[in-house]
Amino acid sequence: MKITAIRTRVWEWTGKTVPPSANFCTNAMDALYDRGDAMGSFRFHGWMTCEIETDAGLVGIGNAALAPRIAKSIIDTYMAPLVVGQDPWDYEYIWQRLYRSSHAWGRKGVGMVAISAIDIAIWDILGKAAGQPVFKLLGGRTKEKIPVYASKLYSAPIEEMQREAQSYVDQGFSMFKMRFGWGPKDGPQGMRENVDRVAAIREVIGDDTDLMLECYMGWNLDYTKRMLPLLAPFRPRWLEEPVIADDIAGYAELNATGLIPISGGEHEFTLFGFKQLLDAKAVGVIQYDTNRVGGITAAQKINALAEAYQVPVVPHAGQMHNYHLTMANLNCPISEFFPVHDVEVGNELFYYIFDGDPEPEAGFIDLSDTVPGLGLTISDRYLDDFTIIE
Ligand SMILES: [Mg+2]
Numbered sequence: 001m002k003i004t005a006i007r008t009r010v011w012e013w014t015g016k017t018v019p020p021s022a023n024f025c026t027n028a029m030d031a032l033y034d035r036g037d038a039m040g041s042f043r044f045h046g047w048m049t050c051e052i053e054t055d056a057g058l059v060g061i062g063n064a065a066l067a068p069r070i071a072k073s074i075i076d077t078y079m080a081p082l083v084v085g086q087d088p089w090d091y092e093y094i095w096q097r098l099y100r101s102s103h104a105w106g107r108k109g110v111g112m113v114a115i116s117a118i119d120i121a122i123w124d125i126l127g128k129a130a131g132q133p134v135f136k137l138l139g140g141r142t143k144e145k146i147p148v149y150a151s152k153l154y155s156a157p158i159e160e161m162q163r164e165a166q167s168y169v170d171q172g173f174s175m176f177k178m179r180f181g182w183g184p185k186d187g188p189q190g191m192r193e194n195v196d197r198v199a200a201i202r203e204v205i206g207d208d209t210d211l212m213l214e215c216y217m218g219w220n221l222d223y224t225k226r227m228l229p230l231l232a233p234f235r236p237r238w239l240e241e242p243v244i245a246d247d248i249a250g251y252a253e254l255n256a257t258g259l260i261p262i263s264g265g266e267h268e269f270t271l272f273g274f275k276q277l278l279d280a281k282a283v284g285v286i287q288y289d290t291n292r293v294g295g296i297t298a299a300q301k302i303n304a305l306a307e308a309y310q311v312p313v314v315p316h317a318g319q320m321h322n323y324h325l326t327m328a329n330l331n332c333p334i335s336e337f338f339p340v341h342d343v344e345v346g347n348e349l350f351y352y353i354f355d356g357d358p359e360p361e362a363g364f365i366d367l368s369d370t371v372p373g374l375g376l377t378i379s380d381r382y383l384d385d386f387t388i389i390e
Contacts, residue, residue, distance in 0.1 A: 011046060067113065112269045174209045224243065224254055
């Protein structure tokens with residue numbers, strides 16, 4: 001089998017969006033004095049699809065959510081010529097070819113995002129060629145079903161957040177993730193706003209449930225050290241990305257307190273990046289994002305490494321590529337699930353581009369044993385709400 005063509009498209013959402021309210025989610029831009037719309041640079045209302053065609057008539061679908069116009073340009077001008085003509089079963093060779101040939105300017109960031117999109121599409125082809133779901137090529141079924149956590153609960157007035165949490169309880173979820181709205185610039189009053197919301201959510205979800213806390217890089221080492229003892233009594237399962245991705249020593253110092261497991265890796269790349277995190281004991285939970293980290297090929301290597309360190313892996317985001325990896329790895333205990341809703345930060349955009357995502361039932365999702373590949377198709381339901389760049 002030979003790859004014959006790569007088609008990339010950028011999907012830019014022009015439909016209705018939910019405007020962000022103040023203090024709905026901390027982020028790395030909060031540290032700057034320009035207080036405008038700090039979250040603006042972390043919303044993404046564009047997506048890239050990457051369809052790889054073969055001479056066997058099979059088409060694999062990959063995607064990327066970060067800097068989609070740049071990722072498209074990298075694939076079109078640089079990477080496609082290195083991939084066309086190759087046998088998709090030589091996925092490791094193809095991955096190394098792209099990684100090593102882009103090494104001077106790639107390695108991390110959008111160069112790796114482009115490789116990830118290609119790699120995911122190749123795995124979709126392999127599943128379709130084998131007539132098997134991708135998880136069957138990665139290790140098979142390690143779980144009857146995948147437990148998923150409801151991941152939204154952006155910071156808002158307390159009663160509003162409690163109503164939202166109750167709706168997830170009513171749907172049968174027993175694991176929840178909430179976002180913080182206040183950080184270092186907001187002082188002791190902001191600390192109290194944060195703690196009050198954690199207490200309020202705990203009140204709704206009860207004690208025998210898992211609660212995850214998300215900082216999205218909007219705190220710093222000093223602030224987090226002061227917050228940990230205030231949050232620990234609520235027994236969170238983890239505290240996510242408290243500091244920026246490059247502050248590995250900061251992660252390690254926080255994780256070493258043992259007060260709350262620190263999670264991260266959503267903005268880290270490749271096996272080498274995760275070896276650094278693991279060697280430093282920087283995280284208690286790994287959360288690579290498959291469509292940034294180097295695709296399924298890189299994710300599987302990180303899964304093996306993390307298993308040897310006995311650090312669980314919970315890939316960032318829902319999405320089929322993450323579900324397949326989670327299903328196939330015993331060391332991936334649960335998956336993130338973004339509730340389907342109107343377009344807000346952009347996490348939810350893939351529901352508007354693709355068909356095939358499983359719907360959770362009572363806090364679990366399942367994958368079909370018979371649908372080959374990743375199980376996604378590109379939808380035509382919302383074409384009028386996108387500008388599509390070929
Ligand atoms: Mg996160």
